[in-house]
Amino acid sequence: MKSIKVMIVDDSAVVRQVLSQVLAADSAIEVIGTAADPLFALDKMQRQWPDVIVLDVEMPRMDGITFLRKLMAERPTPVVICSTLTEKGATTTMQALAAGAVSIVTKPQANLGKFLVNASDDLVNAVKAAARANVKRLASKTPPAAPQAKLSADAILPPASGAMARTTERIVAIGTSTGGTQALEYILTRLPRVCPAIVIVQHMPERFTAAFAERLNGLCELEVLEARNGDRVVPGRALIAPGGRHLLLKRSGAQYVVDVVDGPPVSRHKPSVDVLFRSTARAAGANATGIIMTGMGDDGARGLREMHEAGALTLGQDEASCVVYGMPKEAMKLGAVSREIPLEQIPAAILRG
Incomplete structure (x- = not known):
């Protein structure tokens, strides 16, 4: 099967490394590049366009919301927001979802090693769901840890x-x-x-x-x-x-x-x-x-x-x-x-x- 090509955009080099490691561990996903901000990302994406973008919302030069709106207007592409659990981050993430992001994955402010263990499934599943998303519906404005037993109600x-x-x-x-x-x-x-x-x-x-x-x-x-x-x-x-x-x-x-x-x-x-x-x-x-x-x-x-x-x-x-x-x-x-x-x-x- 064709792998899902992913671009990671985050101003933290450590976060980019951790997210790349999490995604690359899944054989269905290929990380084709990382970038510290949307302008660097756009330059790389012109050479190879990703199937899914994992995007931070607070970055220098161009913030994630501005980038997302530009993307959905010019070339709609599934975007997974990777955001911190803060009040400010939550409010900004709502703006990103309204602008056309597919879903959210929470990013810890500290202890990224723990993230590798606790949230890797969430990130991988979000990317796979995004790859299947009908982004035209989003652009048009009309719209956890180790595997666990699947419990019923x-x-x-x-x-x-x-x-x-x-x-x-x-x-x-x-x-x-x-x-x-x-x-x-x-x-x-x-x-x-x-x-x-x-x-x-x-x-x-x-x-x-x-x-x-x-x-x-x-x-x-x-x-x-x-x-x-x-x-x-x-x-x-x-x-x-x-x-x-x-x-x-x-x-x-x-x-x-x-x-x-x-x-x-x-x-x-x-x-x-x-x-x-x-x-x-x-x-x-x-x-x-x-x-x-x-x-x-x-x-x-x-x-x-x-x-x-x-x-x-x-x-x-x-x-x-x-x-x-x-x-x-x-x-x-x-x-x-x-x-x-x-x-x-x-x-x-x-x-x-």
């Missing part, structure tokens, strides 16, 4: 038992991964203030989800928050699972609330879409709508099938509008999807129910 909560009575209260549960930040922005900015309650899992590292929710809250008519344990799930509000924690919907008396819990990764993710969808099947049954969107892998497929079996309407984003048609495809294979629709039709489907 059983690790967090049992399946639903019995049918849930239908009520007038509606819950919308959304799960997405690669390309999902742009897709969620498209959907949520097109919803009115009066809309069904929404709970969301977007695969994203810790701390970045807070900046993501804050950004969306400033753009949307509805309220968008990073979920906290015990938050009420009410019309006009969208709650986003915090990175590194599972999000569960539950019923408390006459109200819906969320539990934000720790636990092992499920379907290799934390937060996991399977966990959110299973909890929604248990708590809301036929009163819910489940939507699985762009992303690599199969997280959410089994949970969406449980929602479907509980009587919920289940929707999948169609292949043409996905950045990566992975999660919806796996859900379709399981018979979990009532129907597939393009991204552009999802806001109306949420309002229609």
Whole structure:
């Protein structure tokens, strides 16, 4: 098979060396070059254009955001942002995702040797997902450690038992991964203030989800928050699972609330879409709508099938509008999807129910 050609752009020589070492260890990836800033990178890329760029956001001469916007306008190429876990870094990274980056990998501020052990799988998987991405969707504006056992949602909560009575209260549960930040922005900015309650899992590292929710809250008519344990799930509000924690919907008396819990990764993710969808099947049954969107892998497929079996309407984003048609495809294979629709039709489907 053809190897994935990668260019690494970071102003730290040590970081470039570490990232090169991590990626070169995978036989499917070839690091064709490194550069200390985007101007050096552009010069090298003219000789051999990469399939994927791993990009820092804060660099001299030209910052990563300016470079990314130039790239997406002139020659769209999949970009993985490698950013530090800082408040400033998280805010800048949200701008990068909005500009067309495919995904984020966290970069430690210290102890790069530990990064080799703990985050190498994350980086390799992000590069492989980016290589499969439909970057035209991103450019158009329309949008962990050693291998571990792949756990199911059983690790967090049992399946639903019995049918849930239908009520007038509606819950919308959304799960997405690669390309999902742009897709969620498209959907949520097109919803009115009066809309069904929404709970969301977007695969994203810790701390970045807070900046993501804050950004969306400033753009949307509805309220968008990073979920906290015990938050009420009410019309006009969208709650986003915090990175590194599972999000569960539950019923408390006459109200819906969320539990934000720790636990092992499920379907290799934390937060996991399977966990959110299973909890929604248990708590809301036929009163819910489940939507699985762009992303690599199969997280959410089994949970969406449980929602479907509980009587919920289940929707999948169609292949043409996905950045990566992975999660919806796996859900379709399981018979979990009532129907597939393009991204552009999802806001109306949420309002229609």
